[in-house]
Amino acid sequence: xxxxxxxxxxxxxxxxxxxxxxxxxxxxxxxxxxxxxxxxxxxxxxxxxxxxxxxxxxxxxxxxxxxxxxxxxxxxxxxxxxxxxxxxxxxxxxxxxxxxxxxxxxxxxxxxxxxxxxxxxxxxxxxxxxxxxxxxxxxxxxxxxxxxxxxxxxxxxxxxxxxxxxxxxxxxxxxxxxxxxxxxxxxxxxxxxxxxxxxxxxxxxxxxxxxxxxxxxxxxxxxxxxxxxxxxxxxxxxxxxxxxxxxxxxxxxxxxxxxxxxxxxxxxxxxxxxxxx
Amino acid sequence: xxxxxxxxxxxxxxxxxxxxxxxxxxxxxxxxxxxxxxxxxxxxxxxxxxxxxxxxxxxxxxxxxxxxxxxxxxxxxxxxxxxxxxxxxxxxxxxxxxxxxxxxxxxxxxxxxxxxxxxxxxxxxxxxxxxxxxxxxxxxxxxxxxxxxxxxxxxxxxxxxxxxxxxxxxxxxxxxxxxxxxxxxxxxxxxxxxxxxxxxxxxxxxxxxxxxxxxxxxxxxxxxxxxxxxxxxxxxxxxxxxxxxxxxxxxxxxxxxxxxxxxxxxxxxxxxxxxxxxxxxxxxxxx
Numbered sequence: 022x023x024x025x026x027x028x029x030x031x032x033x034x035x036x037x038x039x040x041x042x043x044x045x046x047x048x049x050x051x052x053x054x055x056x057x058x059x060x061x062x063x064x065x066x067x068x069x070x071x072x073x074x075x076x077x078x079x080x081x082x083x084x085x086x087x088x089x090x091x092x093x094x095x096x097x098x099x100x101x102x103x104x105x106x107x108x109x110x111x112x113x114x115x116x117x118x119x120x121x122x123x124x125x126x127x128x129x130x131x132x133x134x135x136x137x138x139x140x141x142x143x144x145x146x147x148x149x150x151x152x153x154x155x156x157x158x159x160x161x162x163x164x165x166x167x168x169x170x171x172x173x174x175x176x177x178x179x180x181x182x183x184x185x186x187x188x189x190x191x192x193x194x195x196x197x198x199x200x201x202x203x204x205x206x207x208x209x210x211x212x213x214x215x216x217x218x219x220x221x222x223x224x225x226x227x228x229x230x231x232x233x234x235x236x237x238x239x240x241x242x243x244x245x246x247x248x249x250x251x252x253x254x255x256x257x258x259x260x261x262x263x264x265x266x267x268x269x270x271x272x273x274x275x276x277x278x279x280x281x282x283x284x285x286x287x288x289x290x291x292x293x294x295x296x297x298x
Numbered sequence: 299x300x301x302x303x304x305x306x307x308x309x310x311x312x313x314x315x316x317x318x319x320x321x322x323x324x325x326x327x328x329x330x331x332x333x334x335x336x337x338x339x340x341x342x343x344x345x346x347x348x349x350x351x352x353x354x355x356x357x358x359x360x361x362x363x364x365x366x367x368x369x370x371x372x373x374x375x376x377x378x379x380x381x382x383x384x385x386x387x388x389x390x391x392x393x394x395x396x397x398x399x400x401x402x403x404x405x406x407x408x409x410x411x412x413x414x415x416x417x418x419x420x421x422x423x424x425x426x427x428x429x430x431x432x433x434x435x436x437x438x439x440x441x442x443x444x445x446x447x448x449x450x451x452x453x454x455x456x457x458x459x460x461x462x463x464x465x466x467x468x469x470x471x472x473x474x475x476x477x478x479x480x481x482x483x484x485x486x487x488x489x490x491x492x493x494x495x496x497x498x499x500x501x502x503x504x505x506x507x508x509x510x511x512x513x514x515x516x517x518x519x520x521x522x523x524x525x526x527x528x529x530x531x532x533x534x535x536x537x538x539x540x541x542x543x544x545x546x547x548x549x550x551x552x553x554x555x556x557x558x559x560x561x562x563x564x565x566x567x568x569x570x571x572x573x574x575x576x577x578x579x580x581x582x583x584x585x
Contacts, residue, residue, distance in 0.1 A: 039415040050418060057419035078442055135304030139312075145517040146563050147524050149433075150536075150556045153544030158355065233433045240528050241544055256441045276426065 023071050027064060034060035080262040088262035089269055095251070096270045103248040104274045106163035107235035111170025115231075116224060119175050123182035124208070137183060144176040152238040166238045166247075173234040174227035178220070185219025186212050218293050221286040228278045232271060313359055317349075320358040324348035327355070357550045365554035378534075381558045387535040388523050389562060391451045395458025396519040400512065402459065403466030410467075411474040411500070412492070424467055433461070436525045454526035454535075461522035462515035469511025473504025502581060509574035516566045524559060536562075 038056055041049045062082045068074065069081040076084060089096070126132040152169045159165035189212050197207040239249025248267055255263040321344075328347040332339045339347065349358045357365070369381030376383060410417045436457045443453035477499050485495045527537025536559045543551035 035415070038419050042415045042418045045414075053415070053418040054422040058423060077445060131304050132308070133304075134301065135306075135308035138305050139308055142564065145513070145567055146560045147517070147521040147556075149521055149525060150540055150559055153540055153552055154549070154556075157544065157547075157549070237433060237525055237528070241541075259445070261442070 027067050027071065030060065030063055030067065034063075076261055077259050078261075080265055084262045085265040085269060089266040092263060092266055096266065098246050099248045099251050099267065100270060100274060102163060102244070102246045103166070103235050103239065104232065104278075107166030107238070107247070108170055108231040108278075110163070111167035111235065112174055112227065112231040114167065115171035115174035116178050116227070118171065119178035119223075120182055120220070122175075123179055123186060127183060127186045133183060137180065140176045140180045140183075144180055148173050148176075149234060149237050152234070153241045156238060156241040161242045162244055163247075166235045166243075169238040170231045170234040173230045177227050177230070178223040181219045181223030181226075182216060185216030188219060189215045217286075217290045218295070221282065221290060224282050225279060225286070228282055229275060232275050232278070236271065316356075316359050320354065320356045321345055321348045323355040324351055327351065353547050354549055357553050361550055362553040362557060365550040366557050369554050369558065381536075381539070381554060384534060384536050384539050384555070385558055385562055388520070388527065388537065388559070391454040391526070391535070392458050392516070392520045392523045392566075394451060395455035395460075395523065396462050396516055398455065399459035399462035399519060400466050400515060403463045403515075404470050404508075407467050407470035407474060408496070410471050412496075421471070424464060427464060433457075433522065433525050436522065436528075440526055454523045457526040458519035458522040462519040465511040465514040465518060466508070469507045469514075470504060473507030474500045476503045476507070505577065505581070509570065509577070512570050512574075513567050516570060517563055520559070520563050520566065 034056060038053050041053050041056070065079075066081050066083060069079060080088075126136050149169070151172055155168045155172070156165045159168050193211060193215075194207070197211050202210070236249040236252070239247045240253055243250040248271055251267050252264055255261075255267065325344060325348055328339065328344055328351070331347075348354070349361070351357075354361070366381070369379070373380035373382075406416075406420065410420060439457055440453045443449065443456075481499060481503075482495070485499055490498070523535070524537040524540070527535040528541055536555050539555035539558075540552055543549070543555060
C-alpha cells in the first residue's frame with residue numbers, strides 16, 4: 022500500500038511527458054527531460070522517506086543538497102585542488118603535446134603508420150592503472166594527478182588529430198599547391214581548420230577522462246584535500262551525504278568542462294555541417 | 299610486411315627509450331648505494347646495476363617481462379601470487395558487468411527507438427551522463443554494498459555494467475535509427491508488423507554500430523572493474539595487485555599487473571573484433 026503514492030507520481034509524470042512529447046516543439050523538447058529528471062529526484066526522495074532507507078545506504082536528494090550547501094568551502098578547495106590544478110593542467114599539457122606530436126608525425130607516412138595502431142591500441146587500455154606509478158614518481162600533490170591526466174588524454178587526442186590532419190581532400194591540397202603555398206601556410210590555412218572538428222571530438226571525449234584520472238589518482242595518495250581524497254575519507258566515516266555532494270560537484274564540474282569545450286567548438290567550427298542549424 | 303614494419307620500428311624505439319629512461323631514473327639510487335659503500339662506479343657497472351635493482355623507480359622492460367612471465371606461468375594457477383588467478387577474478391567480474399550493461403543498454407535503446415516519450419525523456423540524460431566522471435562513484439558503490447553485506451563479484455560487476463551501459467545505449471540508438479525512410483516504407487508496403495520491422499530491418503542494420511560500441515564498452519568495463527578493486531579491503535584481482543604493489547613499493551609487481559591488464563583488454567577487444575568479422579561476413583555486411 023505504501024507504494025501507491027510512488028506509483029501515482031510515476032504514472033502521472035509519465036502521462037504528462039507522453040502528452041508533452043506529442044507536440045515536439047523546441048519548448049517541449051527541453052521540458053520533457055526536465056520533467057523526467059525532476060520525477061526521478063522526487064521518486065528517490067519518496068522512496069527514501071517512505072521506506073526509511075538509512076542514509077548510509079542511500080541519502081535523500083534533500084540531504085545531499087543540504088550537505089552540498091553546508092560544505093561549500095570544503096567542496097571549493099577540493100574543486101580547485103582536483104579539477105583546476107590536477108585535471109585542467111594535465112588536460113591542457115596533454116592536449117598540446119598530442120597536437121604537436123600529431124603535426125610532427127603527420128609529415129612522415131612511416132611514423133604515422135607506426136604510431137597510429139599503437140595509439141589506437143593504447144587508447145583502449147586501462148591507463149588509469151598507471152596512477153600508482155606516477156604517484157610514486159611525482160609525489161602526492163597535484164603534479165602526479167596532472168601527469169596521470171596527461172597520459173590518459175594524450176592518445177585519444179593524438180588519434181583524432183592525426184585523422185583530422187588527413188581529412189583534407191586531394192583537390193584542396195592541390196589548390197594550395199597551385200598557389201605555391203609552403204608547408205606551414207597550407208597547414209595553418211587549410212589542414213588545421215579542417216582538422217578542428219576531429220580535434221574537438223577528441224577534446225570532448227577526454228574531458229571526462231581527465232576528471233576520472235585526477236580523481237582516481239587521489240586514491241593512491243594525496244594531500245588532505247581533493248575530491249578523490251574527500252570521497253574515500255567520507256566513505257570511511259560513512260558520511261554518505263558528503264560523498265554524494267562531492268559526486269554532485271564532480272558532475273557539475275564535468276558538465277561545465279564539457280559544455281565550455283563544446284561552446285568553443287561551436288565558435289571555432291561554425292562552418293561545419295554538424296554545427297549549422 | 300609494409301604494415302608491420304613501421305609498427306615494429308616504433309615499438310623498438312619505445313623499448314630503447316624505456317631502457318634509457320630506466321638507466322637514467324634508477325641511476326640516483328645506484329649512485330647513493332655506491333657512495334655509501336665508498337666505491338665509485340664505472341659507467342658499465344652503473345648501467346648493469348640500474349637494470350637489476352630489486353625495487354627500481356622504473357623497472358627495465360626485461361624485468362617487467364620476467365615479472366609477467368613469472369606471474370602468468372611461474373606459479374600454480376590457484377596460487378595467490380599468480381596473475382592468471384587475479385586476472386580471472388577481474389575477468390569474471392568484467393564479463394558479468396559487461397553482459398548486464400550490454401543487455402540493459404540494448405533493451406533501453408529498443409525502448410527509446412519505439413517510444414517517443416522515452417526518447418525525449420531519457421536520451422538527453424543519457425548523453426549528459428557521458429560528461430560525468432562515473433568512475434569516481436566506484437569506491438562508494440563498493441563500500442555501500444560491503445556495508446549491506448554484499449561483497450565479491452557483484453559490486454564490481456555493477457560498476458562495470460554502469461560503465462559499459464552508455465556506449466552500448468548511444469551506439470545502439472544510432473544503429474537502430476540507421477534504416478532510412480525508403481527502407482521503412484518498403485517494409486510498410488510489404489505489410490510488415492512492428493516486430494518484423496525490428497527483427498528483419500532495424501536489428502540487422504544496427505549490428506555494425508553495436509559491435510563498435512561493444513569494443514568501447516568492454517574496455518570501459520575492464521577499467522571499471524579494476525578501479526572497483528582499488529578501495530581498501532580488496533585482496534584479489536588486478537586492481538588489488540596494483541594497490542598492494544604501490545603500498546609496498548613493488549614496482550615490478552605494479553608493472554606486471556598493468557601489462558596483464560593491458561593484455562586482457564587487448565584480448566577482449568580482439569575477441570569482439572573476431573565475432574564482429576564472422577557475424578558481418580555471414581550477413582554479407584563485411585567491407
